[in-house]
Amino acid sequence: MALHFYDNDPKQAAYNHVLAHLKEKHIRITETRKAVIAYMINAHHHPSAEQIYRDLLPQYPSMSLATVYNNLKVLIDEGLVAELKLSNDNTAYFDFMGDEHLHIVCESCGKITDFVDADISPIKEEAKEQTGYEITRAQLLIYGLCPECQKREKKT
Amino acid sequence: MALHFYDNDPKQAAYNHVLAHLKEKHIRITETRKAVIAYMINAHHHPSAEQIYRDLLPQYPSMSLATVYNNLKVLIDEGLVAELKLSNDNTAYFDFMGDEHLHIVCESCGKITDFVDADISPIKEEAKEQTGYEITRAQLLIYGLCPECQKREKKT
DNA sequence: ATTACTGCAAAAGATTTGCACTAGG
DNA sequence: CCTAGTGCAAATCTTTTGCAGTAAT
Secondary structure: OHHHHHHOOHHHHHHHHHHHHHHHOOOOOOHHHHHHHHHHHHOOOOOEHHHHHHHHOOOOOOOOHHHHHHHHHHHHHOOOEEEEEOOOOOOEEEEEOOOOOEEEEEOOOOOEEEEOOOOOHHHHHHHHHHHOOEEEEEEEEEEEEOHHHHHHHHHO | OHHHHHHOOHHHHHHHHHHHHHHHOOOOOOHHHHHHHHHHHHOOOOOEHHHHHHHHOOOOOOOOHHHHHHHHHHHHHOOOEEEEEOOOOOOEEEEEOOOOOEEEEEOOOOOEEEEOOOOOHHHHHHHHHHHOOEEEEEEEEEEEEOHHHHHHHHHO
């Protein structure tokens, strides 16, 4: 019964799903791994490895940055987390693959905004036909000026 | 008259266009800059800075890698070259912005294949409406398995 | 004549790696 | 138990920067 209660929380469901996935693949579920997974599921922003590390440090003072990287790599390999690499910045940002969404990056302040919908599957289909590639995933990065930066630029 | 002859060559035309653009912006046209521009226009692949440097070195033995980076940055800022950052690789690849095309990256061998067409402007439009961003550019990266790697994987 | 651009070397980041130790299954 | 995962530090790799000298306008 308690399980049903938790299953109503989509974040808890995602967390359980990830853990089940790892268990099935015989990938160990460690304290730090759980911490990174929970962090990613709850993150509304698109954190860098460094940010994750800093935010988790108070609760996991012995955790190392390398471990954060290791865990992110595992999650990426399992298709549970996506890696975003933007122009103008050689830091990778990470994104939990819950619901599908695209990213818009502000070229002025660097903020990343999500936006839902927009079906890119016809493009994938055409790409497959034109090139013979077997498409595994696609990433659309849109660059622009966020509303705040638009205002700021007008003032000048 | 000679000019008209050269204008019939689209690569020569692109080269002339870039030089005219730089001249108008009072950006100096140096030997190494011309070399990088010509290289990018003629590149059918998607070279890294290192690759450009290595390929130009025989003809420009005193050129430095930093200069390649500097010139690429200028060209990017002027919207003449695009920077591609892929997952699984923290190298940037560069692409001359001639005709519009999208990129498909093989997850197995890393090869980048271009593919033309595919209109993403409706997605840009929707992004603008949903988020209020003023869209400047978009980059669609498709990941998959190239035909060669598909064959190789089947054998195993 | 200016000053942007170059080449060099050093610095700065981000990420990866090697290794001894620890803990999950 | 056994070995994947951890924490640490050092290494690696890409890109950036400072600076004195050079060349484009």
